Amino acid sequence: MTIFKTFLKVLNKCKAPIIIYTVFLIFFGGFNIKTSDNSMSFVADKPDILIVNEDKDNKITNNLINYIEKNSNKIEIEDNEEARNDALFYRDVNYIIYIPANYGEDFLKGVNPEIKIKSTGDYQASLAEMMLERYIKVANIYNDTYSLEDDIIEKVNDTLSKETNIEITSKLDTAKLDKASFYYNFTNYCILAGCIYVICLILSSFKNENISKRTIVSSINYKEYNMKLLISNTLFSIILWMFYVLLSFVLVGDIMFTAHGVIYIINSFIFTLCAVTIAFLIGNLMRNKDAINGIVNVIALGSSFLCGAFVPADILPDSVLKIAHILPSYWYIKTNEMVKTLEEFNFETLKPIVINMGVIVLFSILFITITNIVSSKKRKKN
Amino acid sequence: MKNVIEVKNLTKEYKKLKAVDNLTFDVYEGEILGLLGPNGSGKSTTINCILSLLNFSDGSIKIFGKEMKPNAYDLKREIGVVFQDVAIFDELSVYDNIDYFCGLYIKDKEARKSCIEDAIALVGLEDFKKFYPKQLSGGLLRRLNIACGIAHKPKLIFLDEPTVAVDPQSRNNILDGIEKLRNNGATIVYTTHYMEEVEILCDRVIILDKGKIIASGTTDELKELAKIEEKVSVEVKDLDEKYIEDIKDLDNVEDVDYSNGLLLITYKKGKNNLVELMDYLKKESIKYNKIFSERPTLNDVFLELTGKELRD
Ligand SMILES: Nc1ncnc2c1ncn2[C@@H]1O[C@H](COP(=O)(O)OP(=O)(O)O)[C@@H](O)[C@H]1O
Numbered sequence A: 001m002t003i004f005k006t007f008l009k010v011l012n013k014c015k016a017p018i019i020i021y022t023v024f025l026i027f028f029g030g031f032n033i034k035t036s037d038n039s040m041s042f043v044a045d046k047p048d049i050l051i052v053n054e055d056k057d058n059k060i061t062n063n064l065i066n067y068i069e070k071n072s073n074k075i076e077i078e079d080n081e082e083a084r085n086d087a088l089f090y091r092d093v094n095y096i097i098y099i100p101a102n103y104g105e106d107f108l109k110g111v112n113p114e115i116k117i118k119s120t121g122d123y124q125a126s127l128a129e130m131m132l133e134r135y136i137k138v139a140n141i142y143n144d145t146y147s148l149e150d151d152i153i154e155k156v157n158d159t160l161s162k163e164t165n166i167e168i169t170s171k172l173d174t175a176k177l178d179k180a181s182f183y184y185n186f187t188n189y190c191i192l193a194g195c196i197y198v199i200c201l202i203l204s205s206f207k208n209e210n211i212s213k214r215t216i217v218s219s220i221n222y223k224e225y226n227m228k229l230l231i232s233n234t235l236f237s238i239i240l241w242m243f244y245v246l247l248s249f250v251l252v253g254d255i256m257f258t259a260h261g262v263i264y265i266i267n268s269f270i271f272t273l274c275a276v277t278i279a280f281l282i283g284n285l286m287r288n289k290d291a292i293n294g295i296v297n298v299i300a301l302g303s304s305f306l307c308g309a310f311v312p313a314d315i316l317p318d319s320v321l322k323i324a325h326i327l328p329s330y331w332y333i334k335t336n337e338m339v340k341t342l343e344e345f346n347f348e349t350l351k352p353i354v355i356n357m358g359v360i361v362l363f364s365i366l367f368i369t370i371t372n373i374v375s376s377k378k379r380k381k382n
Numbered sequence B: 001m002k003n004v005i006e007v008k009n010l011t012k013e014y015k016k017l018k019a020v021d022n023l024t025f026d027v028y029e030g031e032i033l034g035l036l037g038p039n040g041s042g043k044s045t046t047i048n049c050i051l052s053l054l055n056f057s058d059g060s061i062k063i064f065g066k067e068m069k070p071n072a073y074d075l076k077r078e079i080g081v082v083f084q085d086v087a088i089f090d091e092l093s094v095y096d097n098i099d100y101f102c103g104l105y106i107k108d109k110e111a112r113k114s115c116i117e118d119a120i121a122l123v124g125l126e127d128f129k130k131f132y133p134k135q136l137s138g139g140l141l142r143r144l145n146i147a148c149g150i151a152h153k154p155k156l157i158f159l160d161e162p163t164v165a166v167d168p169q170s171r172n173n174i175l176d177g178i179e180k181l182r183n184n185g186a187t188i189v190y191t192t193h194y195m196e197e198v199e200i201l202c203d204r205v206i207i208l209d210k211g212k213i214i215a216s217g218t219t220d221e222l223k224e225l226a227k228i229e230e231k232v233s234v235e236v237k238d239l240d241e242k243y244i245e246d247i248k249d250l251d252n253v254e255d256v257d258y259s260n261g262l263l264l265i266t267y268k269k270g271k272n273n274l275v276e277l278m279d280y281l282k283k284e285s286i287k288y289n290k291i292f293s294e295r296p297t298l299n300d301v302f303l304e305l306t307g308k309e310l311r312d
């Protein structure tokens, strides 16, 4: 109890920086949430679609193409399959629609011809898919009741023009998911800074060479003492994490109650534990109180910039992102970005997320191992 | 007399250097034992070995009749240590610092409270309980450092140079405090390189040099080791060379030095030296200002045994 009480007293003496990190989070997080509440996000959400038309000039086919092009960004790519695959890979296009030969005629005959597609599988692509499915569904309905080409087209367009706008945004609340991702990306900074600052400060006090000597000669069991310190530090970090999670419910709102929210929360929890291992490693390498602020800034701010916590990762140069791979923050933020576009929850879609989390766990194990090596080297020196 | 500590053939080697070289000594119950020696003579190393803070190369250490080991928590419970370097939390107040270190030994809150108050009273920090270390002067910090080490009322106390770089007021307070601890029944091992402190405080002294014991005993016993008996200084103006030669021929005189109007006479063992000198000065009608006699110091003993001064 004495140790925990003293832990809190030492903590109380350094609360200012922790409050500042949190105010940062609320200010920037809240600020962003206000500004992203506009139609900008919808315009940006239009998928990039390429249509490969094998059919000849046909009214039905042309109407389909018109509809798709009206609701997407039309992309032009060289007319060969390799170029198209490249474009998909580099996300220059989200969705490719292959309209087969004789599509229009077959459709009128009621054959329901197959339309092949290729997709990047992300959120934009699923919008494109929805758009296509909706068109075909509506067109099939009117194809059954009307027989004249022009009637069908008129009815279809009529129906779709009434519904499209509402329907497209309904499946994923992108604005809210954007907020949530932005918020959790930002916590990369707050969690790292908070954990490293506090744990290093606590260790530099409790593990100061002279105080350690005094502790070792006392009648307390030194292993137990170290255990209590470890528990106190971890407990603090978890409380910090819980606070940021609660804050996300306030700032981001109801999206946190969905499955998306759960993944954000699990992801940030794993990352918090990783931050604890980083903090212990740093705390073991250096015991200089004056250096703590500098180190916090280098690591928390540095990783936040390198891994795209403040600015979207796709505007960062490739070389920077390559370096970022060696930082746990990269995998943490990558998961947040993936959650944002997650349409369905199944083994396939969750696999990359679980892999990312696994990478963070591996990082943690690595840091624990290094910490043990460093501290046993130090002990041998005596 | 009961032995509280028994050190046998203690040797600690750093790569090439023997910091402590085959030490054997006992500490008796209720005494203040002084470990006196210049910087680097192995005082701190000896204490750290006794406390199991350092692995030693050879020898054995018993405290209260039991072998001292890193996990001898029952022994550690009875020991208090004040290290050479101040070891306190900058983030805790004076009171909380003592509370924390006392809490490493005493779990019960109420029992601890009275211990803390006693410790604060002993070092005279009553007016500074709520102060933070940053607000304390060097001397007060040292006093806090001592309070943190002895608050749990240990039976055996180690103090490693607790008065280095301390103002005279704090030094007196610290020395008084140590005396009180002994009077309350504690056994104390006190290291220092100030011989005056040892003379005032310690019942017994061990003089260390280069990791070896070069002499031990009470201060008086040690002073017997010095060849000289006393040193007499006389303030006298323009003394003729002839008188100096005469004085050299007086009984027991070992050496005479005259410079800047100060006559310094060193005597071997013998009696009535001062009286004979004054008789001679009167007979020759030599006018003098002040005259005073000094007993040899431990520095003289150290000089005698090692050929160098205790302080560098
Ligand atoms: N960790 C160490 N490594 C090597 N030599 C050391 C170490 N600690 C102390 N020494 C040497 O051991 C000798 C005794 O040191 P110490 O016990 O601190 O002396 P004192 O306390 O009497 O001033 C010194 O010569 C010192 O340089």
Ligand SMILES: [Mg+2]
Pocket (backbone or CB within 6 Å): B043, B044, B045, B084, B160, B161
């Ligand atoms: Mg020393």
